[in-house]
Amino acid sequence: CRVVVLVSGAGSNLAALLAAHGDPAYGARVVGVVSDKPAAGGLTLARTAGVPTAVVAPQDFADRPAWDVALAESIGVFHPDLVVCAGFMRIIGSPTLERFAPRILNTHPALLPSFPGAHGVRDALAYGVRVTGCTVHLLDAGVDTGPIVAQGVVGVEPDDDEASLHERIKAVERELLVRTVGEVARGGLRVEGRRVVVG
Numbered sequence: 001c002r003v004v005v006l007v008s009g010a011g012s013n014l015a016a017l018l019a020a021h022g023d024p025a026y027g028a029r030v031v032g033v034v035s036d037k038p039a040a041g042g043l044t045l046a047r048t049a050g051v052p053t054a055v056v057a058p059q060d061f062a063d064r065p066a067w068d069v070a071l072a073e074s075i076g077v078f079h080p081d082l083v084v085c086a087g088f089m090r091i092i093g094s095p096t097l098e099r100f101a102p103r104i105l106n107t108h109p110a111l112l113p114s115f116p117g118a119h120g121v122r123d124a125l126a127y128g129v130r131v132t133g134c135t136v137h138l139l140d141a142g143v144d145t146g147p148i149v150a151q152g153v154v155g156v157e158p159d160d161d162e163a164s165l166h167e168r169i170k171a172v173e174r175e176l177l178v179r180t181v182g183e184v185a186r187g188g189l190r191v192e193g194r195r196v197v198v199g
Ligand code: GRF
Pocket: 007, 008, 009, 010, 011, 012, 013, 014, 086, 087, 088, 107, 108, 109, 170, 173
């Protein structure tokens, strides 16, 4: 199963996928990494692992629609069976959705449908929840609204701040993502309304 990973940041989730993909039994190989940020740490991880990369930076395009088309094309170059958004901080536009959905997974650092959007960890902490976690879901046209594939629970400690809580969530998140990508790679996925059957 050919996997393309989209990153915007440090790429710790990508790092976990790269650590797993060397085992032929895993069933998935990262064949390309695409970022909207030229300096994303995830690009360095990919290059070190010998995985081809592409940068599709909004500032290089006249407008959002042009960027959306370029993103879909840059992903398509790698002929993916599965696209994984791992800390990609842009809304995926219709050209990419139309071409690759439902085979686009996203990981979010909260228990959706609670705390969607770009500050899920901060929002959960501010709300005062006692447990939060992470969600792997299929991408749809909304923001963090697609059918849920897997979730992991993380307890909130009294002295947590956003950074400490996010670090603890990321430890669970990367394991959940690696496991889910492997299951989808080896057994496929079926979508029945909001239910997703993997394997
Ligand atoms: C992850 O927690 C992801 O869910 C969130 O941002 C973080 C990215 O981390 N959107 P990394 O770039 O994979 O280290």
